[in-house]
Amino acid sequence: MLDVRKIRLILELREAGITNSKVLSALEIIPREKFIPENYKHQAYENIALPISDNQTISQPYVVAKMTELLEIEKNHKVLEIGTGSGYQCAILSKLARRVYTIERIKNLYEKSIKIFEELKLNNIVTKYEDGNNGWKEQIPFDRIIFTAATKKISEVIFSHISENGIIVCPLIKNEKQIIIKYIKKNKKIISEQYDDVLFVPNLSGII
Numbered sequence: 606m607l608d609v610r611k612i613r614l615i616l617e618l619r620e621a622g623i624t625n626s627k628v629l630s631a632l633e634i635i636p637r638e639k640f641i642p643e644n645y646k647h648q649a650y651e652n653i654a655l656p657i658s659d660n661q662t663i664s665q666p667y668v669v670a671k672m673t674e675l676l677e678i679e680k681n682h683k684v685l686e687i688g689t690g691s692g693y694q695c696a697i698l699s700k701l702a703r704r705v706y707t708i709e710r711i712k713n714l715y716e717k718s719i720k721i722f723e724e725l726k727l728n729n730i731v732t733k734y735e736d737g738n739n740g741w742k743e744q745i746p747f748d749r750i751i752f753t754a755a756t757k758k759i760s761e762v763i764f765s766h767i768s769e770n771g772i773i774v775c776p777l778i779k780n781e782k783q784i785i786i787k788y789i790k791k792n793k794k795i796i797s798e799q800y801d802d803v804l805f806v807p808n809l810s811g812i813i
């Protein structure tokens with residue numbers, strides 16, 4: 606049953622404009638139900654965000670696919686994710702990149718995600734319990750960076766983490782709205798492009 610729903614979801618994502626076949630097959634391979642609490646598992650392949658614990662959400666599959674597509678990940682890339690949450694977005698990234706470094710500020714979510722990554726044998730993910738806005742300076746530079754919580758402003762620390770020709774994708778808060786922004790570093794300058802309106806939980810400081 607889940608498989609029929611999964612195929613339907615992949616078709617829906619295609620129709621919504623997701624064309625990158627590697628991204629679509631990553632969404633087909635990773636079992637989204639693993640990242641979802643028991644009482645919502647039956648909705649795992651609906652194209653909607655769902656509650657996880659600690660008042661957070663697992664993003665809508667379309668948004669995960671769109672942001673992943675915008676990252677233009679290549680097999681040799683080192684990716685940083687700020688906001689592990691359920692771990693779903695990170696698992697998708699792990700199928701496309703060489704290694705994914707992911708940071709979460711809520712200890713409970715951090716611990717849960719580690720268990721799921723182990724269960725799914727996703728061995729190229731490195732996790733950290735920290736305020737992600739502080740970055741991960743021991744591992745710089747990163748080819749790609751993704752924020753999965755809505756951010757008012759990306760810190761200079763994070764901009765300094767990205768390599769030349771690197772890409773950052775982020776839900777940015779702008780005039781009461783949230784939009785997906787893609788930053789590209791070219792010739793040491795940052796250029797930006799705007800995409801869809803989205804709705805993410807906020808990026809918050811400190812750890813809990």
Ligand code: SAH
Nearest residue numbers: 663688690691694709710737753754808809
């Ligand atoms: N990528 C996640 C989305 C989860 S929601 C998924 O696929 O499920 C966003 C997550 O970002 C939440 O778990 C929240 O706790 C975390 N977060 C918010 N601000 C953060 C920060 N400054 N550092 C690290 N994690 C943060």
